Amino acid sequence: MTKYIKEYIKEIESKKEINKKDLEELKDKISFFQHERLVHLFIMLFCLLMLIIFIILCFKNKLFIIPTLILIVLNIFYIIHYYFLENSIQYLYKVYDKMNDKIK
Numbered sequence: 264m265t266k267y268i269k270e271y272i273k274e275i276e277s278k279k280e281i282n283k284k285d286l287e288e289l290k291d292k293i294s295f296f297q298h299e300r301l302v303h304l305f306i307m308l309f310c311l312l313m314l315i316i317f318i319i320l321c322f323k324n325k326l327f328i329i330p331t332l333i334l335i336v337l338n339i340f341y342i343i344h345y346y347f348l349e350n351s352i353q354y355l356y357k358v359y360d361k362m363n364d365k366i367k
Contacts, residue, residue: 264299265344268351272358281362289362293355300348307341314338 271292278285314334320327 265347268296268348272351272354275355275358275362281365283366286359286362286366289355289359293352293359296348296352296355300345300352303341303345303348307338307345310334310338310341 275285275289314331317327317331317334321331
């Protein structure tokens with residue numbers, strides 16, 4: 264998804280002429296990306312909840328240290344990916360506004 268969003272942003276920025284069709288396409292893509300962002304938010308929150316549970320279990324039994332470390336790494340990557348999604352979508356909002364102003 265990261266590669267797809269980056270390529271789409273490059274494609275949008277490279278357009279010289281903008282019409283209503285481009286604006287509608289951007290609006291559709293933004294809604295798809297928002298859905299993707301929402302799904303990743305839920306997954307990330309679930310993983311963070313699991314991490315908290317495993318941290319608590321680590322105090323009871325040392326066998327939970329390895330899965331806890333795995334969850335820490337997983338959560339770090341999820342946070343990085345979610346950060347990218349969030350910033351990209353906010354950037355696309357600005358691009359949409361600029362395109363809308365150009366059409367008007």
